[in-house]
Amino acid sequence: MKNNNLLILLVFTSFFSFSQTYEFETTIDLEATDVISQGSTGTCWSFSTSSFLESEIRRLTGKQIDLSEMYNVRHTYSKKAWNYVMRQGKAQFSQGGLAHDVINSISEYGVVPNVVYSGLSDGETRHNHSKLADSLKTILNTYLDNTKAYTSNWKTDVEETLDYYLGKDITTFTYEDKQYSPQSFLEMTTINPRDYVTITSFTHEPYYSSFVLNIPDNFSNGDFYNVTLEDLVSIANHALKNGFSIELDCDVSEKTFSSKHGLAIIPEEDNNNALINVSKEKHITADYRQQEFENFNTTDDHLMHITGMLKDQNGTTYYKVKNSWGTKGLGNDGYIYMSEAYFKLKTISIMIHKDALPDAIKAKLFNN
Structure with missing residues (x-):
């Protein structure tokens, strides 16, 4: 009986010694605007x-400006339609796009503050583009089905639809008692679109080249x-440690990506408690990353938006990732704490200011 009790005690003690709930310590926390919902x-x-x-404007100028997301969206819809x-x-x-679409938009059309172009009609408080996207695609498909029978100009119809759902395009506006155009406002922010580069890591193309x-x-x-995958991680860590935040494109389809828990991990084994208790994670290699990309498990x-770094009680590195799903009912006030393993496996690309690149990697990329 004593032996049985001792065995039970050992199992009980072992279980709880390895079942640790997550405890995080912030190591880097860069300034960012509030979490909002798309x-x-x-x-x-x-x-x-x-x-x-x-965050770049804050870093460069100290100014806190809430930019209009929908101004960029409006001009990108036009490009996608063409x-x-x-x-x-x-x-x-579709409604989707990538970070460089915003950079392309601001290069050509400048930027505006959200207060002058919200993309919301009177009385609306939440963005919904289902009718907008359907209306635009109907116009385009109707034109393509029979271009000769299309009685109006499809480009005009697209612009009028964007006017209706998002608001008319603007060429001048007043902000903090000063008159601007979208281009002069961009100049005021000191953002230079040519300063931003997109970095990825895949084995089907040569390293240190662009494609x-x-x-x-x-x-x-x-x-x-x-x-290389190692350099992708080095670039991200170097950027954050030197005060540069990071734009992130990644896959969030894993069941261990949880906005409810504010956590994204890649546990070594299927574990229903992995989002609650610290679990050992998979070792991520370039070959495994490539495999998951080619079989469409990673899309x-x-x-x-990565704005900082954390570590758990075991010293594991996590990235503090600002999401755009709001904060209500979500863990970590709408942020995701993403493990390095998740980042390595599920990142499609990152965008950074070119000055955030380590010198050795910058030389490899731009001197080839």
């Missing part, structure tokens, strides 16, 4: 990149710089 839209790419640029028509409907037309990543939302054929389904 509503019922697929425009995380604009919300996350706008948040990233807001691409869809010119490819005769043999391309994706067009063939993913559905890359309608604009943006270039990605390719580095570019969400973009967010």
Whole structure:
């Protein structure tokens, strides 16, 4: 009986010694604007990149400016519509996009504050683009079905639809008692679109070269710089440690990505308690990452904004990731604490200011 009791005690003690709830210590916490919701839209790419640029403005000028996400969205819809028509409907037309679409938009059209272009009609408080996207695609498909029978101008119809759902485009506005155009406002922020680069890590293209990543939302054929997986992590860590936040494109389809718990991990084994108790994670290699990308377990389904780093009680590194799903009922006030293993496996790409690159990696990328 004593032996049985001793065995039970050992099992009980062993279980609780290995079952640790997460305890986090923040090691880097960069300034960022408040977490907000993208509503019922697929425009995380604009919300996350706008948040990233807001932190860049704070870093560069000390100014806190709430940028309009929908101003970028409006102009990108027009670009996507043109691409869809010119490819005769043999391309994706959806609400999705990538970080460089925002950079392309501000290069051509500048930026505006949210207070002058919210993209919401009178009385609306939440974005919903289901009717907008359906209306735009109907116009484009109707035109493509029979271009000769289309009685109006499809480009005009697209712009009028955007006017109706998002608001008319603007060329001048007043902000803090000063008159601006979108381009002069961009100049005031000191953001230079040419300063931002997108970094990825895949084995099907040469390292330290650039290439067009063939993913559905890359309608604009943006270039990605390719580095080793180890260098991708080094770049992210170096950027954060030197005061640069990071735009993140990643996969969030894993059941261990939880906005409720505010956590994203890759446990070594299936474990129903992995989001509650600290669990050993998988070792992520470049080959495994590539395999998950090629079998579509890793896709570019969400973009967010990395604003800091944390560690748990065992010293494991996590990234503090600002999401755009609001804060109500979500863990960590709408932030996700993403383990390094999750980052290594599920990141499609990151965007950073080129000055955030370590010198040795910058030389490899730009001197080849």
